[in-house]
Amino acid sequence: MSSDPPQVYLSSIDEERFGIRTARASNVTLDKLPSVLDFCRARDVVLLIARCLVSEFRAAQAMEREGFSLMDTLVYCSRNLVTTPIPKDSGKIMVRPIQPGDEDDVKFVAAESFRQYFGHYHADERLDRVKCHEAYISWALRSCVLGDVADEVLVAHLEGSIVGFFTLRLNSPEEGEAVVGGVVPSARGLGVYRSFIMRGMEWCLSKGATHMLVSTQITNIAVQKVWARLGFEPSYAYYTFHKWFDKP
Ligand SMILES: CC(C)(COP(=O)(O)OP(=O)(O)OC[C@H]1O[C@@H](n2cnc3c(N)ncnc32)[C@H](O)[C@@H]1OP(=O)(O)O)[C@@H](O)C(=O)NCCC(=O)NCCS
Numbered sequence: 001m002s003s004d005p006p007q008v009y010l011s012s013i014d015e016e017r018f019g020i021r022t023a024r025a026s027n028v029t030l031d032k033l034p035s036v037l038d039f040c041r042a043r044d045v046v047l048l049i050a051r052c053l054v055s056e057f058r059a060a061q062a063m064e065r066e067g068f069s070l071m072d073t074l075v076y077c078s079r080n081l082v083t084t085p086i087p088k089d090s091g092k093i094m095v096r097p098i099q100p101g102d103e104d105d106v107k108f109v110a111a112e113s114f115r116q117y118f119g120h121y122h123a124d125e126r127l128d129r130v131k132c133h134e135a136y137i138s139w140a141l142r143s144c145v146l147g148d149v150a151d152e153v154l155v156a157h158l159e160g161s162i163v164g165f166f167t168l169r170l171n172s173p174e175e176g177e178a179v180v181g182g183v184v185p186s187a188r189g190l191g192v193y194r195s196f197i198m199r200g201m202e203w204c205l206s207k208g209a210t211h212m213l214v215s216t217q218i219t220n221i222a223v224q225k226v227w228a229r230l231g232f233e234p235s236y237a238y239y240t241f242h243k244w245f246d247k248p
Helices: 012-018 033-042 057-065 103-113 129-143 192-206 221-229
Strands: 007-010 022-026 047-053 069-080 094-097 152-158 161-170 175-183 211-217 233-244
Touching: 007 033, 012 022, 012 047, 012 129, 022 033, 033 047, 033 057, 047 057, 057 233, 069 221, 094 192, 103 129, 103 152, 103 161, 103 175, 129 175, 152 192, 161 192, 175 192, 192 211, 192 221, 211 221
Parallel strands: 022 047, 175 211
Antiparallel strands: 007 022, 047 233, 069 211, 069 233, 094 152, 152 161, 161 175
8 A cells, every 4th residue: 555645745747737826735644634625725726636545435435524625546556576477468559668759749649639538637626628638648758757757668669650659657666667658549459558568567677677657547447457457456536636725
């Protein structure tokens, strides 16, 4: 289970996007909720995006009493890469690391893959739809820049074009994580994402990691089907709540 300490901070990315003062809080617990609320009130925060482990049901109930609304649930799964061997990929989809010159194609693919995405921003009816889409597209774009967010970016080729991207990060010497991935709508259902997960496992193992972590919204059935078939197991989950401080 995740043991990161609670954290609350102003989110300049969200503030620039939506034009409202926004804070984010992770790992909220019942004990820490008052200090998270104090932090927001002292800084005139209008929107708070807060996450708590689903096992912290007392914190979730306290947030409900404080007027927070549930926006999504994130599930995390992991797989031991040492005790369970990685199956061999069929090799039908060509997957390779990003190369200089691929950047524009990858940006196009990231934007196309996330155009119809639905996340916690969309679930909040007070947020502008167009800006919600832009938020996910820009998150996908930021995630495929090597160095900042990702330690490795893989791309998939089909009939001479890049049709998918997949980013990986090493969280610790033992743990690798799939950060974000997407496949253009015209190439979906062909096993591109499955190949990414298999190559991702190989990358983690090559870096010395013993296990790989993956996460998504609980409603994203496509990726969870792929993980389940490749031996990933449920690990922990987070609720995402929004609280508007300007509501009466
Ligand atoms: C999720 C995504 C990466 C899947 O890529 P993909 O290359 O189509 O995935 P695969 O072909 O390897 O396998 C997906 C499986 O889920 C199935 N599937 C797809 N959409 C589904 C849905 N809405 N409900 C149930 N199953 C679904 C596919 O049919 C396939 O199963 P099958 O082999 O039995 O046919 C792609 O749809 C995408 O880019 N979505 C938007 C971005 C996103 O969600 N990224 C991942 C989270 S960061």
